[in-house]
Amino acid sequence: MDWSWIARNLDEIGQRTLEHVLLTVIAVVIGFAISFALALLIRNHRWLHAPVVGVSGVLYAIPSLALFAFLVPFTGIQNPLTAEIALVSYTILILLRNILAGLEAVPRDVLEAADGMGYTPSQRLWRVELPVALPVIVAGLRIATVTIIGLVTVTALIGLGGLGYLIVDVGYRRFFLTATIVGSVGAVLLAVLADRAFVVLQRTLTPWARPRAEG
């Protein structure tokens, strides 16, 4: 390990990390918004369930490099749009299933209790169903975010920087192991941090699920 290289290149490491975080956040935020809308649509139109889940199953099997490669001829390399279309698709595949599973798992008597109390459908959704489904939805967000952080390393191959740039372009192509390790460890750290952040978010959003021992 060349520690002095790390000290001399903190700016570049920081910039690549920032690129990585940006690509990830954009994908997860847009992916979540689309998944949420799709889940509500499917909830009201059950026949959409099979085709949407079927299409996502096929997309799932396509490797990220191939999905980027399909888009490169149209949107070009070094264009974040190329990466984001693919990354948002993967995010939707993971999140949509979890949002649907979370909403479907809300116990029937809970729904009936809400109806009995005179909730309108939208009140029932926002005040009862979504809070109850929250743990499953957050579990999906954790898996999606960790997965996307891994996939963003691949976007370096289409010229988008990120920690994959340190792993491949600075590290492997110049046979400089330090950069490869910095990029790899950085990606793992980002994934672990994001995962922890969602756990904290979930605890904050579901105070009723906390153990009562501490009062």
Added chain:
Amino acid sequence: MEFFGEVIAWLTDAANWTGSDGVPARVGEHLVLSVIPLVVAVSIAVPLGAWIGHTGRGANLVINVANVGRAIPSLAILAVATMLLQAFLVDIGLRSVASEIATIIAMIALAIPPILTNTYVGINEVDNDLVEAGRGMGMREDQILRRIELAVGLPVILVGIRTAAVQVVATATLGAVFATGGLGRFIIDGIAQRGYDEVFAGALLVAALSILTELVFELIERRAVSSGIRGPAPALREPAQTGTGGGEVVA
């Protein structure tokens, strides 16, 4: 539309289907790169997962391997393995296949977590009454493991192997970044030369191979699962995950 004409022209050009850099040769390389790590990973992870599931010892190890495995990008494992192993492999006279061996070793590491997790979960979830019934019938521990736990847990184990297989086929594509053969070559070389017809055709071939892998394993699952437990058991059919999630997005 003109572009798709070029892609079709590339795919139907006989020159792209012959020689050591033709489609059949690349498919062959891709399969070799995928099958070897999968076979090795299965022969390590299934016995290990079965032992952990049967004895209940080391369950934490499985959960940790699964979580760590998810957090490490395949590109990172490939790069680190290639750079650490290549010099050594060249030293011992394996220069011509150094990238391939390094990639295969990295992919074994990638393929183990899903198989290990699902084997453990598959066996751990077997109804304890069944195991007790086996014991009551005088079965030995190894008979209980093989005839009851592995048989009943098979659907979950096969889902783990399918997940690993799809992941390995995807990662073999990335091997091209590190100088291996395989279908990723068309994508990586195409991007380098701005030959986008080749890039798109390569992506089509990779996607076809991945989807085919998925379908073949689904077929195996359907064939291999005893009709007695093929009934409505949705819990057994979903991929086992730490946390609630869908399947695995790969590489």
